[in-house]
Amino acid sequence: MDGSRKYRKAVHAWCMYDWASSAFASTIMAAMFPPFYRSLATKAGLAEGHATAYWGYTTSIALLVIALAAPILGAIADYTGGKKRYLAFFAGLGILSTAAFIFIGTDTWLLASILFIGGNVGFAGANIFYESLLPHLARGGNIDQISTRGYALGYVGGGILLAINALWVIKPTLFGMPDADFALRASFFSVAVWWGIFSVPLFRNISEPPGARALDVMRNPIKEGLARLTGTLHEVRRYKQLLLFLAAFWLYNDGIGTIVKMSTAYGNEIGLKMTDMVIALIVTQFVGIPCAFLFGSLAKRIGAKQCIFLALMVYTLISIGGYFMQTALHFYILALAVGTVQGGSQALSRSLFGAMVPKQKAAEFFGFFSTSAKFAGIAGPLLFGLISQTMGHSRLSILSLIIFFIVGGILLTRVNVAEGIRVAREEETNKLGPNSNSTPPVRP
Numbered sequence: 001m002d003g004s005r006k007y008r009k010a011v012h013a014w015c016m017y018d019w020a021s022s023a024f025a026s027t028i029m030a031a032m033f034p035p036f037y038r039s040l041a042t043k044a045g046l047a048e049g050h051a052t053a054y055w056g057y058t059t060s061i062a063l064l065v066i067a068l069a070a071p072i073l074g075a076i077a078d079y080t081g082g083k084k085r086y087l088a089f090f091a092g093l094g095i096l097s098t099a100a101f102i103f104i105g106t107d108t109w110l111l112a113s114i115l116f117i118g119g120n121v122g123f124a125g126a127n128i129f130y131e132s133l134l135p136h137l138a139r140g141g142n143i144d145q146i147s148t149r150g151y152a153l154g155y156v157g158g159g160i161l162l163a164i165n166a167l168w169v170i171k172p173t174l175f176g177m178p179d180a181d182f183a184l185r186a187s188f189f190s191v192a193v194w195w196g197i198f199s200v201p202l203f204r205n206i207s208e209p210p211g212a213r214a215l216d217v218m219r220n221p222i223k224e225g226l227a228r229l230t231g232t233l234h235e236v237r238r239y240k241q242l243l244l245f246l247a248a249f250w251l252y253n254d255g256i257g258t259i260v261k262m263s264t265a266y267g268n269e270i271g272l273k274m275t276d277m278v279i280a281l282i283v284t285q286f287v288g289i290p291c292a293f294l295f296g297s298l299a300k301r302i303g304a305k306q307c308i309f310l311a312l313m314v315y316t317l318i319s320i321g322g323y324f325m326q327t328a329l330h331f332y333i334l335a336l337a338v339g340t341v342q343g344g345s346q347a348l349s350r351s352l353f354g355a356m357v358p359k360q361k362a363a364e365f366f367g368f369f370s371t372s373a374k375f376a377g378i379a380g381p382l383l384f385g386l387i388s389q390t391m392g393h394s395r396l397s398i399l400s401l402i403i404f405f406i407v408g409g410i411l412l413t414r415v416n417v418a419e420g421i422r423v424a425r426e427e428e429t430n431k432l433g434p435n436s437n438s439t440p441p442v443r444p
Contacts, residue, residue: 007139011146013205014137017130018150019157020198021091023191024098024123025260026158027165031281032187033101033116034265035274040109049392052265056385058113059261060378062120067378069125077129084208087129091199094122099192102185130202132366135354136209144304147351148296151343152289159285161194166278209362238427241420242356246369248415249349250377252312252408255401256345258380259318259338266322266394267331276328280335287339295344304348305417311345312409319405322398356420358427380404 027033034055041051077083097118104112138146165187168175172183264277299307318337325331357365384397391397 010137010206011149013201014130014133015146015150015153016157016198017202018154020195021094021123021126021130022154022158023161023194024094024119025154026162026281026285027187027191028098028101028116028119029123030260031162031264031278032165032169032184032274034261034263035268035277036184037109037112037116038265038268040104040107040112043107044109046109047392048269049388049394052262052269052394053385053389054109054113055265056262056381056388058116059120059381060385061113062117063124063377063381065117066121066124066128073125073128077132081208081210083129083132084203084206087126088203090122090125090129091195092122094119094126095192095196097122098195099189101188104185128366128369131350131354131369132362133206133209134350135357135359135362137206138354143354144299144348144351145296147354148292148299148344148347151347152292155285155288155292155343157194157198159282159289161190162278162285163282165190166275166282169278170275239356239420239423241416241423242353242365244411245353245356245415245417245420248408248411249353249369250408251404251411252308252315253346253349254377254380255315255319255404255408256342257377258384258401258404259315259322259398260342261381262384262394262397263322263335263338266398267325269394270325272328272331277331277335280328280332283332284335284339284342287336288343291340292343292347295341295348298344299348303417304352305412305415307348308345308352308412309409311341312405312412314341315345316402316405319398319401323395325398352417356417356424358424360428 037055037058038051041054042048046054073086077086097115100115101112101119104115134143134147165183168177168183168187169180172178172180175183177183177186264274264281267277268274295307295311314337318334321330321334321337325334353366353369354362380401383400384394387397387400388394
């Protein structure tokens with residue numbers, strides 16, 4: 001890390017946003033809201049398998065909404081230099097939508113779907129602009145370490161609040177709450193408060209990266225953003241390794257995301273108690289902390305790509321184990337396995353992509369990164385839901401995720417990371433024009 005106190009403060013502030021927003025990922029997305037949603041759906045008369053399926057459809061719709069908006073917003077932010085403004089807007093949307101969970105009635109599963117979609121759009125949209133700050137912040141080859149540090153702090157922050165929320169639900173009277181239902185809604189509201197408070201350091205301590213717009217301030221930023229996005233798509237052959245990595249990421253990340261979003265809904269369907277699943281996920285959060293750092297250190301020795309391969313092998317075994325899951329103990333074991341690889345695999349995927357991105361197009365490319373992942377990510381929960389609705393249960397749904405990890409891993413073997421980084425650095429220094437062939441490609 002750079003010795004500058006100001007720089008260290010900026011890095012810490014960037015990582016603290018992971019601490020802030022991960023409360024939504026842990027308490028809402030992964031642990032407490034899916035079983036809560038299923039209870040609303042079953043009270044409204046939906047069958048068990050259909051309730052799980054509707055949760056899968058809800059998550060797919062949320063991904064679709066942000067996928068449609070992200071690339072244009074990313075291009076506009078690169079042009080205007082408004083990454084932090086857009087981050088603030090989407091974080092605000094997520095925080096307000098999450099706070100509004102307290103208005104969900106006992107059987108209003110449709111309102112729950114709408115508010116979750118709003119919260120997830122805010123969460124995912126803010127992450128586009130949060131992650132696009134990473135290439136501007138990284139120095140001296142420390143992008144892997146900063147990214148994994150962010151994920152590690154995310155595990156800490158999300159894990160601490162999830163542990164507090166679990167205590168509220170398990171022993172509500174101990175905290176002055178009338179019952180578990182009140183405690184559950186208080187937990188949802190606490191996520192909004194936590195997310196808002198711990199986002200403040202990022203906005204105070206990180207400078208807005210400059211936009212591409214120079215003196216011509218009268219030009220329409222939306223038109224310019226669309227034009228820049230179109231130009232990027234026309235130059236797509238310049239970034240062959242980056243796009244090949246994206247194709248791999250689309251697949252394996254869809255499998256990872258589906259496990260995160262659907263695990264407690266699946267566990268609830270087969271009869272596991274919410275308290276058991278929440279405790280297992282709390283343990284997972286804290287197992288993930290040292291493992292995320294371990295992956296960052298291991299990446300220095302064997303490379304980020306090899307570390308991702310290792311994670312995909314573990315996820316394949318998790319999917320197989322999920323098919324045979326029967327008891328809370330089985331859930332604990334699989335949750336621990338997820339904790340060993342989740343933070344590291346996603347952090348290294350983010351930093352590997354960031355290393356192959358030209359800095360002046362960071363928001364645009366991270367917008368495409370997020371958009372493509374969201375479009376691809378629709379498939380996992382949708383497939384999970386369709387199989388669950390068709391079969392009347394979700395065991396084959398969890399097994400079907402294997403294909404995402406295997407095919408994603410095969411595509412990842414084709415990625416030449418060094419070539420991808422070389423092209424990005426040449427783009428930054430303007431040594432090559434869009435159609436230049438003056439420098440021969442490096443063989444994979």
